[in-house]
Amino acid sequence: xxxxxxxxxxxxxxxxxxxxxxxxxxxxxxxxxxxxxxxxxxxxxxxxxxxxxxxxxxxxxxxxxxxxxxxxxxxxxxxxxxxxxxxxxxxxxxxxxxxxxxxxxxxxxxxxxxxxxxxxxxxxxxxxxxxxxxxxxxxxxxxxxxxxxxxxxxxxxxxxxxx
Amino acid sequence: xxxxxxxxxxxxxxxxxxxxxxxxxxxxxxxxxxxxxxxxxxxxxxxxxxxxxxxxxxxxxxxxxxxxxxxxxxxxxxxxxxxxxxxxxxxxxxxxxxxxxxxxxxxxxxxxxxxxxxxxxxxxxxxxxxxxxxxxxxxxxxxxxxxxxxxxxxxxxxxxxxxxxxxxxxxxxxxxxxxxxxxx
Numbered sequence: 001x002x003x004x005x006x007x008x009x010x011x012x013x014x015x016x017x018x019x020x021x022x023x024x025x026x027x028x029x030x031x032x033x034x035x036x037x038x039x040x041x042x043x044x045x046x047x048x049x050x051x052x053x054x055x056x057x058x059x060x061x062x063x064x065x066x067x068x069x070x071x072x073x074x075x076x077x078x079x080x081x082x083x084x085x086x087x088x089x090x091x092x093x094x095x096x097x098x099x100x101x102x103x104x105x106x107x108x109x110x111x112x113x114x115x116x117x118x119x120x121x122x123x124x125x126x127x128x129x130x131x132x133x134x135x136x137x138x139x140x141x142x143x144x145x146x147x148x149x150x151x152x153x154x155x156x157x158x159x160x161x162x163x
Numbered sequence: 164x165x166x167x168x169x170x171x172x173x174x175x176x177x178x179x180x181x182x183x184x185x186x187x188x189x190x191x192x193x194x195x196x197x198x199x200x201x202x203x204x205x206x207x208x209x210x211x212x213x214x215x216x217x218x219x220x221x222x223x224x225x226x227x228x229x230x231x232x233x234x235x236x237x238x239x240x241x242x243x244x245x246x247x248x249x250x251x252x253x254x255x256x257x258x259x260x261x262x263x264x265x266x267x268x269x270x271x272x273x274x275x276x277x278x279x280x281x282x283x284x285x286x287x288x289x290x291x292x293x294x295x296x297x298x299x300x301x302x303x304x305x306x307x308x309x310x311x312x313x314x315x316x317x318x319x320x321x322x323x324x325x326x327x328x329x330x331x332x333x334x335x336x337x338x339x340x341x342x343x344x345x346x347x
Contacts, residue, residue: 010307011200011203011304011307011308012195012197012307012308012312012313012316012317012322012324012325013195013197013198013199013200013227013307013308013309013312013316014200014203014224015195016193016194016195016223016224016226016227017219017220017223017224029192030225030226030229031229032191032192033191033192033194033226033227033229033230033233034229034230034232034233034236035233036184036187036188036191036230036233037229037230037231037232037233037234037236037237038233038234038236038237038240039180039233039237040181040184040230040233040234040237041233041234041235041236041237041238041239041240041241042237042238042240042241042245043172043177043180043181043237044234044237044238044241045237045238045241045242045245045272046168046171046172046177046241046245046247047171047172047173047174047176047177047181048171048251048272049177049181050238050272050273051251051253051272051273052272052273052274052277052278053251053253053257053261053269053272053273053274054251054253055336056253056257056261056340056344057253057254057257058336059333059336059337059339059340059341060256060257060260060340060341062254062256062257063253063254063257064174065174066174068174068175068178069174069177069178069181070178070310070314070315071178072174072175072177072178072179072181072182073177073178073179073181073182073315074182074314074315074318074319075178075182076178076179076181076182076183076185077182077185077186077315077316077318077319078318078319078321080182080183080185080186080189080319081185081186081189081319081320081321083186084186084189084190089190091189091190091191091192091193092190092191092192093192093193095193097189097190097193098193099189099195099320101320101322102307102317102322102324102325103324104323104324104327105307105324107305107306107307108306108307108313108324108325108327108328108331109327109328109331110305110306110331111301111302111303111304111305111306111307111328111331112302112306112313112327112328112329112330112331112332112334112335113302113331113334113335113338114298114301114302114305114306114335115298115299115301115302115303115305115306115309115331115332115335116302116331116332116333116334116335116336116337116338116339117295117298117302117335117336117338117339117343118294118295118296118297118298118299118300118301118302118335119299119310119332119335119336120295120335120336120337120338120339120340120343120344121290121291121294121295121298121339121343121344122291122292122295122296122299123273124299125198125199125299125303125309125310125311126198126199126201126202126299126303126309126310126311127198127231127234127309127310127311129296129299130198130231130234130235130238131234131235131237131238131241132238132272132273133235133238134234134235134236134237134238134239134240134241134242135238135239135241135242135272136239136242136243137272137273137278138280139278139279139280139282139283139292140278140292142283142292142293142296143292143293143295143296143299144296145296146292146293146294146295146296146297146300147202147296147297147299147300148202148205148206148300149296149297149300150296150297150298150299150300150301150302150304151199151202151203151205151206151300151301151303151304152206152210152212152214152217152300153297153300153301154216154300154301154304154305155203155206155214155216155217155304156212156214156216158216158304158305161305
C-alpha cells in the first residue's frame with residue numbers, strides 16, 4: 001500500500017485514508033454524516049450557491065453574493081481551526097484532531113485552471129452537482145457521470161502529467 | 164419560522180453555516196471537509212481498472228459517500244419542502260448580458276435553455292453539461308481538491324497550496340466566463 005502515501009501528499013481530501021482509528025463503519029456511525037450532508041445540501045440550495053446564474057454573476061463581478069458566502073465561510077473556518085488548535089480540542093471519540101500540512105504541486109495550478117473552466121461552464125462545483133440532482137434537475141446526472149469520467153481519466157494519465 | 168426558511172438565505176447566514184462544516188466534521192469524526200474526493204471513491208469502488216490511483220480501501224471513506232448522499236437528499240428537501248415562492252433575483256446587468264447571448268428563461272436556479280435533456284445533444288448543451296462536468300472531475304482531482312477541499316478547508320487551515328489552487332479556480336472561471344461563454 002505504498003501508493004497511498006504518495007496519493008495522500010497531493011490529494012487534499014483523502015487524509016482519512018491514512019486513518020488508523022478504530023471507528024466502525026456501522027449504519028449508526030454513518031448516519032451523522034448523512035445528516036450533516038443533508039444540512040449542507042439544504043444550505044447550498046437555499047443560499048442559491050448551486051445556481052448557474054449566481055456563478056455567472058460572480059465571475060462577471062456583478063454581485064457580491066458568492067464572494068460573501070465563500071469569504072464568510074473561510075473566516076469562520078479559519079477561526080474554528082485556530083480554536084481547535086489552540087485549545088487542542090479532541091474529536092468526539094477522544095482522538096487528537098489531525099490537520100496535515102500539504103505540499104505545493106503544479107497540479108494546483110493546472111488542475112485549478114481546468115476546474116475553473118468547468119466551474120464556469122456547469123455553474124457547479126462537486127457539492128452543487130449532487131445538490132442539483134436532488135432538486136430535480138436530473139440532467140445533472142449526466143454532468144456527474146462526466147465528472148466521474150474526468151476523475152477516472154485523471155487517474156489513468158496522472159503519471160504523465162506535470163505535478 | 165418556516166416562511167423565513169423558505170426565503171433565499173442571506174450570504175452571511177449561508178457563509179457562517181458552510182464555514183461551520185469545517186469544525187463540525189473535524190469534531191464529529193476527525194474528517195477533513197472536501198467533496199470532490201467522493202468522485203474518486205466512486206471510481207475506486209466501481210471501476211478501479213487496475214489503475215494505482217484507484218487501488219485503495221475506499222470503504223474507509225464511506226463517510227464521504229454518505230455525506231454526498233445526504234447532499235442529494237438535502238437538495239430535494241430544500242427545493243420541495245422549503246421552496247422559495249419567488250423566482251431567483253439576479254443582477255440586472257448579468258440578466259441583460261445573458262439575454263444578449265440567448266438565455267431566455269430566468270427564475271429557476273439553473274437556465275433551462277442550457278441544462279435540459281433536450282439540449283444535451285446540441286453542441287451548446289453538450290459543452291455546458293458534459294464538457295463542463297468532465298473538466299470539473301478532471302480538474303478537481305488534478306488540483307487535489309475543490310471549492311470545499313481547497314477554498315474552504317485548505318484556506319481554513321492556512322494552506323498556501325490551497326490559496327494557489329483557489330486563485331487558479333477563479334482565473335479559470337474568469338477566462339471561460341469572459342472569453343468562451345459569450346461565443347458558445
